[in-house]
Amino acid sequence: AQSVTQLDSQVPVFEEAPVELRCNYSSSVSVYLFWYVQYPNQGLQLLLKYLSGSTLVKGINGFEAEFNKSQTSFHLRKPSVHISDTAEYFCAVILNTGGFKTIFGAGTRLFVKA
Amino acid sequence: ETGVTQTPRHLVMGMTNKKSLKCEQHLGHNAMYWYKQSAKKPLELMFVYSLEERVENNSVPSRFSPECPNSSHLFLHLHTLQPEDSALYLCASSQAPASGGTDTQYFGPGTRLTVL
Numbered sequence: 001a002q003s004v005t006q007l008d009s010q011v012p013v014f015e016e017a018p019v020e021l022r023c024n025y026s027s028s029v030s031v032y033l034f035w036y037v038q039y040p041n042q043g044l045q046l047l048l049k050y051l052s053g054s055t056l057v058k059g060i061n062g063f064e065a066e067f068n069k070s071q072t073s074f075h076l077r078k079p080s081v082h083i084s085d086t087a088e089y090f091c092a093v094i095l096n097t098g099g100f101k102t103i104f105g106a107g108t109r110l111f112v113k114a
Numbered sequence: 115e116t117g118v119t120q121t122p123r124h125l126v127m128g129m130t131n132k133k134s135l136k137c138e139q140h141l142g143h144n145a146m147y148w149y150k151q152s153a154k155k156p157l158e159l160m161f162v163y164s165l166e167e168r169v170e171n172n173s174v175p176s177r178f179s180p181e182c183p184n185s186s187h188l189f190l191h192l193h194t195l196q197p198e199d200s201a202l203y204l205c206a207s208s209q210a211p212a213s214g215g216t217d218t219q220y221f222g223p224g225t226r227l228t229v230l
Contacts, residue, residue, distance in 0.1 A: 100145065
């Protein structure tokens with residue numbers, strides 16, 4: 001069965017510091033990979049996605065992620081965070097079999113401190 | 115504002131009530147989704163409709179009944195719910211290419227449901 005593991009439930013970081021949110025997945029078939037962000041009292045918003053091609057993917061708000069097939073990881077990074085980046089971040093996969101089923105990780109709460 | 119609206123935003127109901135959640139998308143998409151978001155648990159996909167046909171039914175109890183009358187509207191009918199059904203219910207929409215759900219999903223703000 002497929003699964004997504006976000007290794008940190010909470011990540012506190014100071015403003016302007018770099019951050020990495022970790023995501024690992026398990027699947028017997030190829031997958032497409034996504035990162036979503038959820039701000040308080042809002043739905044999810046796509047940050048970036050990997051479908052094919054370059055393994056380094058750039059998204060909105062200065063975030064990027066790198067797909068590592070050998071380590072089955074898709075970690076999210078930002079070189080300098082802002083207070084406004086405080087939110088919940090979700091990693092997700094869709095199987096490369098033409099379906100619609102999205103499997104989400106449990107989320108990582110990023111808390112940016114002044 | 116994502117182009118996906120959900121009503122009501124908050125709902126409190128007893129276990130014997132019948133209620134419905136409504137989702138509307140103004141993006142011209144042809145796939146719509148219902149998710150359940152519970153505290154401390156991953157987001158759970160409940161149902162997916164593509165071109166008004168149900169294409170995913172993720173082992174959801176029959177007390178949840180989806181309806182997709184057209185590509186812009188999606189309903190979730192609720193009856194005889196349990197307290198453990200209390201959660202945030204999120205609706206999303208996307209384009210539905212032949213490759214499946216790889217297009218970006220746009221989420222509504224959710225309906226916070228409390229079952230007493």
